[in-house]
Amino acid sequence: MNAKTKVIVAGGGTAGWLTAYSLVTRLGKLLDITLVESDQIGTVGVGEATIPTIRTFHGLIGIDEKEFMAATQATFKLGIQFDNWGQQGDSFFHSFGEIGKRAWMAEFHEFWMEAKAQGFGGSLDDYCLELKAAKANKFSTMAGKKPVNFAYHMNATAYAAYLRGKSEKAGVKRIEGRIKQVQNDQAGNISSLVLEGGEPVSGDVFIDCTGFRASLIGDNLDVGYEDWSHWLAADSAIAVQTQAVEAPRPYTRSIAHSAGWQWRIPLQNRVGNGIVYASQFLSDDEATGTLLANLSGETITEPRQLRFKTGRRKKAWHKNCIAIGLSSGFLEPLESTSIHLVTTAILRLMKLFPFGGNTTMLAEQFNRETQLELETVRDFVILHYHQTQRNDSAFWDHYRSMEVPDSLVHRMAMFHENGYAWPDDVGLFRVDSWVQVMMGQGLMPKQHHGAGRVLPADGLKQQMMTLRNMIDNTVSQMPAHSDFIQSYCPAQDL
Numbered sequence: 001m002n003a004k005t006k007v008i009v010a011g012g013g014t015a016g017w018l019t020a021y022s023l024v025t026r027l028g029k030l031l032d033i034t035l036v037e038s039d040q041i042g043t044v045g046v047g048e049a050t051i052p053t054i055r056t057f058h059g060l061i062g063i064d065e066k067e068f069m070a071a072t073q074a075t076f077k078l079g080i081q082f083d084n085w086g087q088q089g090d091s092f093f094h095s096f097g098e099i100g101k102r103a104w105m106a107e108f109h110e111f112w113m114e115a116k117a118q119g120f121g122g123s124l125d126d127y128c129l130e131l132k133a134a135k136a137n138k139f140s141t142m143a144g145k146k147p148v149n150f151a152y153h154m155n156a157t158a159y160a161a162y163l164r165g166k167s168e169k170a171g172v173k174r175i176e177g178r179i180k181q182v183q184n185d186q187a188g189n190i191s192s193l194v195l196e197g198g199e200p201v202s203g204d205v206f207i208d209c210t211g212f213r214a215s216l217i218g219d220n221l222d223v224g225y226e227d228w229s230h231w232l233a234a235d236s237a238i239a240v241q242t243q244a245v246e247a248p249r250p251y252t253r254s255i256a257h258s259a260g261w262q263w264r265i266p267l268q269n270r271v272g273n274g275i276v277y278a279s280q281f282l283s284d285d286e287a288t289g290t291l292l293a294n295l296s297g298e299t300i301t302e303p304r305q306l307r308f309k310t311g312r313r314k315k316a317w318h319k320n321c322i323a324i325g326l327s328s329g330f331l332e333p334l335e336s337t338s339i340h341l342v343t344t345a346i347l348r349l350m351k352l353f354p355f356g357g358n359t360t361m362l363a364e365q366f367n368r369e370t371q372l373e374l375e376t377v378r379d380f381v382i383l384h385y386h387q388t389q390r391n392d393s394a395f396w397d398h399y400r401s402m403e404v405p406d407s408l409v410h411r412m413a414m415f416h417e418n419g420y421a422w423p424d425d426v427g428l429f430r431v432d433s434w435v436q437v438m439m440g441q442g443l444m445p446k447q448h449h450g451a452g453r454v455l456p457a458d459g460l461k462q463q464m465m466t467l468r469n470m471i472d473n474t475v476s477q478m479p480a481h482s483d484f485i486q487s488y489c490p491a492q493d494l
Helices: 013-027 051-060 067-070 108-117 128-133 158-168 215-220 286-294 338-351 360-386 394-401 405-420 431-440 457-477 481-488
Strands: 005-010 032-037 075-077 078-085 090-096 151-153 173-176 179-184 190-195 200-201 203-206 225-227 236-241 254-256 260-266 272-279 304-307 309-314 321-322
Touching: 005 200, 013 051, 013 158, 013 254, 032 272, 032 394, 051 338, 067 158, 067 481, 075 481, 078 128, 090 128, 090 431, 108 431, 108 457, 128 431, 128 457, 158 173, 179 215, 203 215, 215 272, 215 321, 236 286, 260 286, 272 286, 309 360, 338 360, 360 394, 360 405, 360 431, 405 431
Parallel strands: 005 032, 005 203, 032 173, 078 254, 203 321
Antiparallel strands: 075 151, 078 090, 179 190, 190 200, 225 309, 236 272, 236 304, 254 260, 260 272
């Protein structure tokens, strides 16, 4: 019988424990998994909002939704409300649901534009059940016979602890200790991690989940970092938790300020808050003041500051080391993609796992797919900043006038000229996502596809009205978000 491949996961937190648990549940018969972490080293612990892909991933690794939500004080998330992004006082919603009903020849927003041109149709928001439910503070996992598309807000620290408990029960070994030295063999591969106590932890495959430190892939293997701060200027964040003063809403709020934006993430027992900002345009004291002046509820933690550099590791897999999470790159949490990028990296690793022999091509494929994915998310985040009419600060002047990647220039121009939108290359952001953000921030098409004119005017009008009424009736019958939580997954005490 072949010996098990020894996998060493360096670092805990969400990335480390989600990696360990995923590997032990799906490949545990073939792997010997050890996670090394130190209680003395804190985790970032602020990735508390997710996108719907996490539900599919949880299903793959056998996580029970009710159990997980109760353990992490989680609430449901139907999308993100963006305030003050296009102009001060503006508000738009990026929902997780499908807008209207698409046809093979044209997307629903193009039929809606034809309806508007003919003098009816209302708001595009009227045709998305998840969006209407979010604004009404309603929620259910099912809308009649149709599943609702949702994600979660959760306590990230509790999530890591939950995953640790499940991992250790499944056979993952945990070693407490700080990594003092990384040792390499003659070929340059990592052979062991030496802890402060002097004991070596040897392995075959090393997974770097050490966060921004990137102790293995960066410090030891010297893999460079591609800096994207010329496109995404924010380099700092401050996080603080507050008491809940209202029932949790089923959506995240993203509130733009003069040099960044503020998040508001409602859990069952508290609210997570923070501000992301560019230090070249706003001092730390000013950022702290802005954040604290825009809170609802008393603070229950001291403000915690984070520094980061947006970009990606030039290789996420080098030699026998694979970086997952913050060690592989960072994109600010504007669209809640941090945990998604961890899960896709884990899936990629499981499909391309190095069980021996020449793994060069496996690494190359892993790196190609990682780069494409990160660049796709990058473009979507840049869109939020660049497509603005704000001119009230140097920060917004910078974003409004800066050059953006050619891929994004092309996408915005196609939409503006012809109303045409398409999914991204990695299948993360659908047509509806691009349309909601572009239109939400004032990028309106000059013309649209003529498919809506094929229908008689009364036919189009009737179809639009029927769809809108069906959504309104469904939402009216859904329970309040907080009531559904209490019956489905009430929080456990920490």
